[in-house]
Amino acid sequence: GAGVSQSPSNKVTEKGKDVELRCDPISGHTALYWYRQSLGQGLEFLIYFQGNSAPDKSGLPSDRFSAERTGGSVSTLTIQRTQQEDSAVYLCASSRGVSSYNSPLHFGNGTRLTVT
Amino acid sequence: AQSVTQLGSHVSVSEGALVLLRCNYSSSVPPYLFWYVQYPNQGLQLLLKYTTGATLVKGINGFEAEFKKSETSFHLTKPSAHMSDAAEYFCAVSDPSGGSNYKLTFGKGTLLTVNP
Numbered sequence: 001g002a003g004v005s006q007s008p009s010n011k012v013t014e015k016g017k018d019v020e021l022r023c024d025p026i027s028g029h030t031a032l033y034w035y036r037q038s039l040g041q042g043l044e045f046l047i048y049f050q051g052n053s054a055p056d057k058s059g060l061p062s063d064r065f066s067a068e069r070t071g072g073s074v075s076t077l078t079i080q081r082t083q084q085e086d087s088a089v090y091l092c093a094s095s096r097g098v099s100s101y102n103s104p105l106h107f108g109n110g111t112r113l114t115v116t
Numbered sequence: 117a118q119s120v121t122q123l124g125s126h127v128s129v130s131e132g133a134l135v136l137l138r139c140n141y142s143s144s145v146p147p148y149l150f151w152y153v154q155y156p157n158q159g160l161q162l163l164l165k166y167t168t169g170a171t172l173v174k175g176i177n178g179f180e181a182e183f184k185k186s187e188t189s190f191h192l193t194k195p196s197a198h199m200s201d202a203a204e205y206f207c208a209v210s211d212p213s214g215g216s217n218y219k220l221t222f223g224k225g226t227l228l229t230v231n232p
Contacts, residue, residue, distance in 0.1 A: 004159065031218060042120070042206060042222035043160075056219065091159060098218045100148050100210040101167050105220070107152075107159030 004108035006092050012114045013082055021077040021111045025094030032075050033105065034067060037089040049075060050098055082115045118143045118209050122223035130231050135194040137226045139207030142188065147209040148217065149190040151181055154204045166190065202230045
């Protein structure tokens, strides 16, 4: 079946502009996650959704970052007033349940964001 | 707080040689442990995981890893490297206690190069 789909695959934007990154999870997956992968760094947790609710937003680096999920499906990560340090690959993942014990994460191919 | 250390950001082996990728973790409780692989321009794919039970776990593509509590390690091995194994490998942990076992903490990754 279809995997996790992210769009766009690449995005180049000017400093100060807003960007929206989209994630389509695997159908039926109730949990959705956003991670950020910066050059030379591991993956950094940003936010987690269970259905349309976000019980854990602790990883969002500043109030310029926000995310929503609608219909228990598509999620959008919005970065306002982008800065050069926001340049990274943004990865979305989904899972059937919420426990890492028995619900492995399925990752999309990511959106590579470059802020010039 | 949990942390993951992957020794060696870049490992190079010859085709047919043993692959050994090192992972050590810091956690107040025995965590769940994971290895993910990321091929170029793709998302992460789960290789194997340890949650409970047998400490030697086998994954896809001939990889295996052994949980050693006394050494706080979860090293990944493969007896004979193939060219197709060239990728970046990430070790990750989650905390099985409380309600946050959905959140993975990743190491910075190890890039594996396989030479013909």
